Amino acid sequence: MTDYVKLKKVTADNWEAVVELELGAGQEDLVTSNLYSVAEAQFDPDARHLCREACRRLPDVQRAENEGQGEGSFDLSIHDPVFLRAIDALVVPGLLIGHRVISQGDELALLHEEMASLSFSAIERRLASGAARRVARELMNSMGFAGLPILRSTFGAPVWPAGIVGSMAHDDRIAVAAVGLRRDLDAVGIDIEPATPLPPDMLELIATPQERRAIADNPLGAKLLFAIKEAVYKAAYPLDQEFLDFHDIKVDLAGRLATTRAGRTLALHWCVFSHVLVVATVQKASMDYLPSS
Numbered sequence: 001m002t003d004y005v006k007l008k009k010v011t012a013d014n015w016e017a018v019v020e021l022e023l024g025a026g027q028e029d030l031v032t033s034n035l036y037s038v039a040e041a042q043f044d045p046d047a048r049h050l051c052r053e054a055c056r057r058l059p060d061v062q063r064a065e066n067e068g069q070g071e072g073s074f075d076l077s078i079h080d081p082v083f084l085r086a087i088d089a090l091v092v093p094g095l096l097i098g099h100r101v102i103s104q105g106d107e108l109a110l111l112h113e114e115m116a117s118l119s120f121s122a123i124e125r126r127l128a129s130g131a132a133r134r135v136a137r138e139l140m141n142s143m144g145f146a147g148l149p150i151l152r153s154t155f156g157a158p159v160w161p162a163g164i165v166g167s168m169a170h171d172d173r174i175a176v177a178a179v180g181l182r183r184d185l186d187a188v189g190i191d192i193e194p195a196t197p198l199p200p201d202m203l204e205l206i207a208t209p210q211e212r213r214a215i216a217d218n219p220l221g222a223k224l225l226f227a228i229k230e231a232v233y234k235a236a237y238p239l240d241q242e243f244l245d246f247h248d249i250k251v252d253l254a255g256r257l258a259t260t261r262a263g264r265t266l267a268l269h270w271c272v273f274s275h276v277l278v279v280a281t282v283q284k285a286s287m288d289y290l291p292s293s
Helices: 015-020 034-043 045-056 081-089 112-117 123-142 200-206 209-214 221-240
Strands: 004-007 072-075 095-101 164-170 174-181 185-194 249-252 257-260 265-272 275-283
Touching: 081 095, 081 275, 095 123, 095 185, 095 275, 123 164, 123 174, 164 221, 174 185, 174 275, 185 221, 200 221, 209 249, 221 249, 221 257, 221 265, 221 275
Parallel strands: 164 185
Antiparallel strands: 004 072, 095 174, 164 174, 185 275, 249 257, 257 265, 265 275
């Protein structure tokens, strides 16, 4: 069995075989049917645009066939197929999003300047940090910002190159990154958590009474709130330089918005699959933010 999946153009000769492909158990809610997707890509100009944007978010996928250079492939040892589908569905205006399975040797992806800025020596943390920076650097490369370091500030946040906004996160297995242009966004935060219930004794710590009522029927609601508030903090702190407790962030799940104690409003984007993946963004020159006196 091969570890690679080949990307091939859908044509009049193979579209019926594409339509007959079936999703694995538990994946039915991640994407629409292949029949619908093929029809949509053929007749909906907006769908074709989204397909191009999705491909831009996969720097490791070589789109050589479309350029007359043969077929492309990506390595399943470093890319999780479920993650690929989830990220494809998580369209965030102005952002590229990528992921990587944390692998032995990822610490070697850290540039010399990055190594010097990291204060931790544990190999597990260097592996995860190297994997996340590898994802972010690939995204930046695809935007024309090649080979730039992502340093770590004294308070632990990444220092992005001029003109770039971004965020990184990881759990024990997966590293993710979101990168965009500062001309489009003021800030971004990303978080990833396994899709498992949060321990009950943490619920009051992270959720307000109103938020607890909103998630009463959702077994993963507390984990979603936790990930949202982590992502919001990552986006808001570089702008406001203000520590935020969980209760300093109010989340409107229905409106997909969060508001910080300082009055800053962030847009929320998320998907739930094997993990909870959340992106929080601060729109450029947002008029929703009024500095506190």
